[in-house]
Amino acid sequence: MFASRGGSGGGKGGKYSVEDLYGFSKKPKASSSSGSIVAKSGARGSSKTSDQRTESEALASQILEAAHRLVERRRLELYLRECGLSLAECEAERSAMTYR
Numbered sequence: 001m002f003a004s005r006g007g008s009g010g011g012k013g014g015k016y017s018v019e020d021l022y023g024f025s026k027k028p029k030a031s032s033s034s035g036s037i038v039a040k041s042g043a044r045g046s047s048k049t050s051d052q053r054t055e056s057e058a059l060a061s062q063i064l065e066a067a068h069r070l071v072e073r074r075r076l077e078l079y080l081r082e083c084g085l086s087l088a089e090c091e092a093e094r095s096a097m098t099y100r
Contacts (some may be wrong), residue, residue, distance in 0.1 A: 079086050
């Protein structure tokens with residue numbers, strides 16, 4: 001009834017680990033003492049002004065966008081590595097192309 005498709009076995013048959021694909025591990029790291037200080041100060045920060053709130057939201061959005069770009073670049077590097085190419089070779093070939 002809950003048989004998996006093909007030979008993947010519920011995602012266990014993957015070629016690369018989460019660390020390889022995305023650059024971070026699945027296991028959360030233990031928080032340091034400075035992390036608990038930040039968490040405590042964040043609880044008191046509920047009286048932020050709207051300017052501070054929009055600024056922090058914009059910063060969070062920029063960080064998220066940068067993380068997405070990094071993930072996509074790592075996916076591209078892994079794909080090119082499977083094809084036997086390097087990212088430097090592809091960039092050099094692209095820069096040599098001129099528009100007419």
